[in-house]
Amino acid sequence: VSWSKSLTYLICTILLRFGHTNDAADSGPSIVIHSPLNGHKFPIQLHGWETSHIDVNLTVSNFHAREGSLALFVGNGELLLLERWQPLNGNMVITCELPFPEKDEYWDRLDYLSQGNELIYRLEFSLLDAGYEIGVHDSVDLFLVSSHIPLAARKTDDEGRVHIDRKPFVYLMSTRTELESSPELETADSDLIQLVWGPAPPARPGNVWLPHSSWNEARNRLYQQVLEGGRHYTYLVFLDDDASVSFQPSSIQFSDEEEAREIRESPWREFERLLMQWQPAAGYARYTIQQPVKPTPEPQLACVRFADPLMVAYHYEAAAFLLPYTTAFDSESWWYSAVVVNALAALHFPGHVIQFNSIYVHDNQKRVGYQGLRQMNWERPMRWLLAALGPMDDLLRIGLKDPVQVHCDLGIEVSVRSRPYIVTPTRYEPCHPVFTHLRTRSHNCTGWTVEGRLTDMLFSRVLDFQLRLDSLAAAAAAASPEAAAAAA
Numbered sequence: 389v390s391w392s393k394s395l396t397y398l399i400c401t402i403l404l405r406f407g408h409t410n411d412a413a414d415s416g417p418s419i420v421i422h423s424p425l426n427g428h429k430f431p432i433q434l435h436g437w438e439t440s441h442i443d444v445n446l447t448v449s450n451f452h453a454r455e456g457s458l459a460l461f462v463g464n465g466e467l468l469l470l471e472r473w474q475p476l477n478g479n480m481v482i483t484c485e486l487p488f489p490e491k492d493e494y495w496d497r498l499d500y501l502s503q504g505n506e507l508i509y510r511l512e513f514s515l516l517d518a519g520y521e522i523g524v525h526d527s528v529d530l531f532l533v534s535s536h537i538p539l540a541a542r543k544t545d546d547e548g549r550v551h552i553d554r555k556p557f558v559y560l561m562s563t564r565t566e567l568e569s570s571p572e573l574e575t576a577d578s579d580l581i582q583l584v585w586g587p588a589p590p591a592r593p594g595n596v597w598l599p600h601s602s603w604n605e606a607r608n609r610l611y612q613q614v615l616e617g618g619r620h621y622t623y624l625v626f627l628d629d630d631a632s633v634s635f636q637p638s639s640i641q642f643s644d645e646e647e648a649r650e651i652r653e654s655p656w657r658e659f660e661r662l663l664m665q666w667q668p669a670a671g672y673a674r675y676t677i678q679q680p681v682k683p684t685p686e687p688q689l690a691c692v693r694f695a696d697p698l699m700v701a702y703h704y705e706a707a708a709f710l711l712p713y714t715t716a717f718d719s720e721s722w723w724y725s726a727v728v729v730n731a732l733a734a735l736h737f738p739g740h741v742i743q744f745n746s747i748y749v750h751d752n753q754k755r756v757g758y759q760g761l762r763q764m765n766w767e768r769p770m771r772w773l774l775a776a777l778g779p780m781d782d783l784l785r786i787g788l789k790d791p792v793q794v795h796c797d798l799g800i801e802v803s804v805r806s807r808p809y810i811v812t813p814t815r816y817e818p819c820h821p822v823f824t825h826l827r828t829r830s831h832n833c834t835g836w837t838v839e840g841r842l843t844d845m846l847f848s849r850v851l852d853f854q855l856r857l858d859s860l861a862a863a864a865a866a867a868s869p870e871a872a873a874a875a876a
Contacts, residue, residue: 417451421526431535435709436813439485441829447479453517461512502808504552507532536708540618558621560610563629566590572656583610603722608712623663627699632750662744667805669706669737673749690743691796693734697726699749705809714822721763727791728769736811739803766791775841776820
């Protein structure tokens, strides 16, 4: 791994736990790393990956050089990350910030890890005397892996080869009462996990019981179940138990008759086929209450900015950024969380939030659904969300005028996934409550508030506006005094 030379002398915090060893008079200096163990899997949160902290427990013994130091080399063994002069003999815990790859390798590394691969990162501690290595060192190889793929899904065979237990789809259903079976959703390519929020616990292994939970709490618990499980899924399809799907065969084009026969038997298979073909960050069927069925065929795809989450499929990379759903407004409206998620998805993944018009999802009300709070003051969650923005230019693209506008703004077209759905560090405010799950020890959020951030943003906008006016006035003054007076 090649690391940025500009990060060569990062400051690391040394937490010393003093303790004396029984140094034998005839023993030479030594250094031993106790943890992490060699081959340790070290999950990296790819969204906002800047630095990653690692705690190393080690012991230095019989080292008495007058100009001695303890050095840490990382990466390919040539990058000096820290040098601690006159280290005390005994046990110590070193907390270090591991730098991220060079800028030109950033997306390549993210893509490599997103696919489930591992990066080897060697930490080597050496004892130095007057700046020269004395041949006493110990090292540990870390395996950097994406935290978006559950560690339990990584299986090692008898020959030491790693493979990932995976399926393309998992259906995550919130339901009042457990379904005994669902052949449409449990196939060779898909699993079904149910969360029962009603009074009776589920009987089937793997299902979850969270009685009296809100809509958001239920979906968040289902997402947690996936992250803690032993299988990795490309798409996480959330749905309520009163959702059903159908399609218009005349609007579907098939590549072969066998595929056509299978899909005509199940609109779920067509939904899955379109997900894998277009690989959206978020994929929706056409919600018939929000957008009534039309008698004539429509374009197969539509770029959307807001769609009802009755049924929604998230790519696992996008889910790691967008989820969990916020519960900040559960006492006001369970709908506000969808406004937040849709706004973030449309802002950070433009053209990759896709509605498949050939698939219709119906809120059929055959089962008793949630009876939650349903206020519709859309300005409330949007004002709260503004403080989560990174660049000020995002204010113009967040959809303030109409947060529940269904279709994308003009100029944004549907496109196929071309690189990982990863959001870089400068594109969001990690101290905002909606991004609590993305914070690391590098983020100091002491004293940060939504109100304070909004005030700072307003001041920045006013200042920017004044600077633009001053620039126009200066340009007008250079042209003519009359123009300057008009500009003033």
